[in-house]
Amino acid sequence: MANLLPLNKSEQIQARSEALFREHQQKIFKQTDRVFAVLFFLQWVAGIVAAILISPRAWAGTQSSVHVHVLAAVILGGAISFFPILLALLRPGKTSTRYVISVAQMLTSALLIHLSGGRIETHFHVFGSLAFLAMYRDWKVLIPATVVVALDHLIRGMFWPESVFGVLTIEPWRWLEHAGWVLFEDIVLYYSCLRSVNGMKEIADRTAELQWVNQQIEAAVIDRTHELRESEEKTRMIIETANDAFIGTDEKGMISEWNKEAESMFQYSRAEAMGKQFSDFISEESREVYQKGIEKFLHNGKKHASNKCIELTALRKNEKFPVEITVSPIRHNGSYRLNVFVRDIAERKKAEEELRSAQSQVIQAEKMNSIGRVASGVAHEVKNPLAILIQGIEFLMKKVDQTDPDVRMVLQSMQTAVAKADIVVRGMLDFASVASVKMEQYHLRHILETSLPLVKHQLDRQKITLVQEFRPDTPELMLDKNRIEQVFVNLLLNASHAMPNGGVITVKVYPKKLSVGDPFTGKRKQDLFHAGEEVVIADIEDTGHGIPPEVADKIFDPFFTTRRTSGGTGLGLSVVRNIIQMHRGIINLENKEQGGGARARILFRTSGL
Amino acid sequence: MTMKHKWVFASSVLVWVLLVGAGETFLLQYSSTPALQMTAPALWPEGSQIAKNTKLPLLLLFVHPKCPCSRATVGELSKIMTHSQGKVSAYVLFAKPEGVSEKWLKSDLWKNASRIPGVQVLEDPNGFEAKRFHSLTSGQTLLYDAKGRLLFEGGITAARGHFGDNQGSETIKQLIQGNAVKGRSHFKVFGCALFNHNE
Numbered sequence: 001m002a003n004l005l006p007l008n009k010s011e012q013i014q015a016r017s018e019a020l021f022r023e024h025q026q027k028i029f030k031q032t033d034r035v036f037a038v039l040f041f042l043q044w045v046a047g048i049v050a051a052i053l054i055s056p057r058a059w060a061g062t063q064s065s066v067h068v069h070v071l072a073a074v075i076l077g078g079a080i081s082f083f084p085i086l087l088a089l090l091r092p093g094k095t096s097t098r099y100v101i102s103v104a105q106m107l108t109s110a111l112l113i114h115l116s117g118g119r120i121e122t123h124f125h126v127f128g129s130l131a132f133l134a135m136y137r138d139w140k141v142l143i144p145a146t147v148v149v150a151l152d153h154l155i156r157g158m159f160w161p162e163s164v165f166g167v168l169t170i171e172p173w174r175w176l177e178h179a180g181w182v183l184f185e186d187i188v189l190y191y192s193c194l195r196s197v198n199g200m201k202e203i204a205d206r207t208a209e210l211q212w213v214n215q216q217i218e219a220a221v222i223d224r225t226h227e228l229r230e231s232e233e234k235t236r237m238i239i240e241t242a243n244d245a246f247i248g249t250d251e252k253g254m255i256s257e258w259n260k261e262a263e264s265m266f267q268y269s270r271a272e273a274m275g276k277q278f279s280d281f282i283s284e285e286s287r288e289v290y291q292k293g294i295e296k297f298l299h300n301g302k303k304h305a306s307n308k309c310i311e312l313t314a315l316r317k318n319e320k321f322p323v324e325i326t327v328s329p330i331r332h333n334g335s336y337r338l339n340v341f342v343r344d345i346a347e348r349k350k351a352e353e354e355l356r357s358a359q360s361q362v363i364q365a366e367k368m369n370s371i372g373r374v375a376s377g378v379a380h381e382v383k384n385p386l387a388i389l390i391q392g393i394e395f396l397m398k399k400v401d402q403t404d405p406d407v408r409m410v411l412q413s414m415q416t417a418v419a420k421a422d423i424v425v426r427g428m429l430d431f432a433s434v435a436s437v438k439m440e441q442y443h444l445r446h447i448l449e450t451s452l453p454l455v456k457h458q459l460d461r462q463k464i465t466l467v468q469e470f471r472p473d474t475p476e477l478m479l480d481k482n483r484i485e486q487v488f489v490n491l492l493l494n495a496s497h498a499m500p501n502g503g504v505i506t507v508k509v510y511p512k513k514l515s516v517g518d519p520f521t522g523k524r525k526q527d528l529f530h531a532g533e534e535v536v537i538a539d540i541e542d543t544g545h546g547i548p549p550e551v552a553d554k555i556f557d558p559f560f561t562t563r564r565t566s567g568g569t570g571l572g573l574s575v576v577r578n579i580i581q582m583h584r585g586i587i588n589l590e591n592k593e594q595g596g597g598a599r600a601r602i603l604f605r606t607s608g609l
Numbered sequence: 610m611t612m613k614h615k616w617v618f619a620s621s622v623l624v625w626v627l628l629v630g631a632g633e634t635f636l637l638q639y640s641s642t643p644a645l646q647m648t649a650p651a652l653w654p655e656g657s658q659i660a661k662n663t664k665l666p667l668l669l670l671f672v673h674p675k676c677p678c679s680r681a682t683v684g685e686l687s688k689i690m691t692h693s694q695g696k697v698s699a700y701v702l703f704a705k706p707e708g709v710s711e712k713w714l715k716s717d718l719w720k721n722a723s724r725i726p727g728v729q730v731l732e733d734p735n736g737f738e739a740k741r742f743h744s745l746t747s748g749q750t751l752l753y754d755a756k757g758r759l760l761f762e763g764g765i766t767a768a769r770g771h772f773g774d775n776q777g778s779e780t781i782k783q784l785i786q787g788n789a790v791k792g793r794s795h796f797k798v799f800g801c802a803l804f805n806h807n808e
Contacts, residue, residue, distance in 0.1 A: 069770075083625040120773070
């Protein structure tokens with residue numbers, strides 16, 4: 001059964017060494033086969049040339065014919081050479097090819113010796129051939145060659161000794177002497193082959209070991225590369241999925257990295273942004289700040305601008321938006337690479353603004369509450385003395401002779417002053433009393449209709465036209481009827497005061513589904529209204545002089561009035577806002593976008609009071 | 610290698626071995642087959658034009674100027690003469706058929722023979738002397754003693770055009786030295802025919 005366990009280091013090297021050795025050996029075998037193919041051809045040609053030069057023709061007197069040696073060189077020489085040439089070309093590297101070559105080489109030696117007339121010099125061909133065969137570095141190849149020489153001498157020594165040894169009465173063992181010299185060379189070549197093979201094995205061992213080490217190094221490199229790729233991929237994923245825009249630039253600010261958030265934030269694709277200057281994406285007023293910071297850093301290496309959050313204004317297709325950037329410089333190949341993280345802080349800014357507004361509202365509410373308590377206390381304390389004063393003035397007006405104009409004027413002035421004080425006290429009580437509401441289901445239209453008769457006289461007197469637009473699909477709401485009546489009366493009177501020379505008051509009541517971007521919506525839980533919520537809106541618009549900008553912020557403050565001289569207490573709008581807030585609604589007072597005049601807009605929630 | 614390939618390969622090797630073996634055998638056969646030979650005159654022929662030295666043995670070598678096989682014979686003669694300097698008179702007779710040029714006659718073989726010390730090279734017009742001494746083949750060597758008695762006849766190479774020690778040259782050396790020789794004193798001759806086939 002085959003051993004399926006993985007090979008250990010030495011076994012791996014051993015196996016590889018053997019493979020390398022065999023490969024090298026095969027290469028030598030094939031190369032030597034090719035050398036012999038060429039050699040056989042050259043020997044064949046040389047044999048023919050030698051035969052032509054030495055014994056071209058056989059003579060009989062003046063008659064001649066081609067010498068048998070020439071024919072032998074061509075035909076027999078060709079026959080000897082052709083087969084090993086064929087094998088060397090068709091079956092290079094095979095053991096049998098080498099053995100045939102070995103035999104053929106010795107036969108070639110015999111032929112050449114014969115053609116040269118047995119010259120002793122030609123016998124060196126035998127020894128040269130053995131040396132050539134040793135090029136195979138396979139000592140076994142010498143065996144067939146030696147056997148051929150020995151057999152040649154043995155057979156010819158037995159049947160025609162003079163052709164080999166020159167004398168007829170030769171000793172029977174003489175062939176052994178000749179073969180002995182061949183064996184002598186064989187022994188030398190045998191050791192030479194062994195040493196060559198050992199050298200090849202040593203080279204194979206060293207190569208195998210080197211290859212093993214290389215393989216280990218390559219495997220380690222592949223592993224590290226893989227890890228590096230994974231790490232790069234992770235980094236890229238982090239950068240690509242980051243909530244902040246990541247922008248990589250060179251020292252000169254040219255963009256080389258641009259993640260998905262950057263594409264979304266600046267609305268430039270990666271391909272579009274590449275090669276552009278990062279400063280092109282910063283607004284003109286912020287550009288100088290950014291560039292100065294970077295230049296300072298590059299000049300003195302101090303990180304003025306790096307790793308700090310800087311708030312700038314960025315550009316998105318000519319639209320400005322606030323951003324916070326952090327620049328991280330990295331030294332790479334002698335220059336800096338700037339990694340810029342950009343965060344869109346528009347939402348945060350808005351939230352901060354809303355928070356400030358909410359805080360302001362809380363403070364305002366607290367203030368109102370305090371004022372309410374104070375007003376309530378003061379009103380209660382002042383109310384009774386005022387009642388006594390009013391009754392006293394009425395009594396005096398009945399009892400005192402009013403024929404004296406001075407007396408009459410004093411009494412009337414007292415009566416007017418006390419009446420004014422009474423109005424103020426009543427207003428203060430109203431203001432302070434908005435602490436609880438009694439909710440019932442009503443149509444806003446119904447409440448508005450019951451409120452109108454209360455202001456009709458005032459509107460008629462000022463030649464003010466009232467336009468009513470009620471959407472029939474407006475749902476019923478949970479309302480405190482009296483309080484909402486008070487709101488409408490206050491707002492209608494306010495509108496009439498803004499139009500002393502007459503005009504038009506338009507009252508619109510309609511339902512609406514709030515959407516993202518509506519000024520009254522917010523994303524936070526604590527926001528009163530959210531996108532998707534159903535509300536009922538009541539708009540009261542006038543065509544008067546509008547709200548002066550300098551008073552816009554104080555319009556709902558208690559005791560703030562622009563009609564102090566004409567009897568305004570400054571408590572009406574404060575009371576209105578308190579009532580709306582008790583209904584968890586919103587009131588907003590602003591100038592109309594078109595046509596002049598102001599608009600009071602009230603949002604009522606349809607559910608969840 | 611499939612069994613079929615093995616058979617094809619083995620058959621190819623066998624065919625090759627047989628083919629080469631047959632070629633080698635033929636070549637050996639050719640090299641070891643002697644040429645035509647006639648018995649030389651036992652006594653020095655009276656009509657010979659060659660000057661007879663009465664004090665020393667006389668060696669005659671008949672050569673075809675163009676015979677490649679006789680190159681080995683001339684080489685062997687050189688060795689004999691080196692060994693027997695001053696103890697033998699030697700003539701190399703180059704057969705000159707009628708109508709051939711001087712250039713044809715004085716081939717490399719002539720020049721080689723001329724360079725051997727103690728050897729006199731002679732033309733043998735129409736091969737008269739060769740015929741007189743019954744020599745038909747290039748390489749035929751004769752040794753007569755001072756009294757004109759034939760001591761040796763035959764070739765002094767082991768095979769056709771084959772260099773190297775051989776029984777013929779060894780025997781002739783011994784005879785020149787005046788030693789008695791056991792066994793035969795005439796040997797096979799390997800070389801080209803001195804005369805046309807129709808002569």
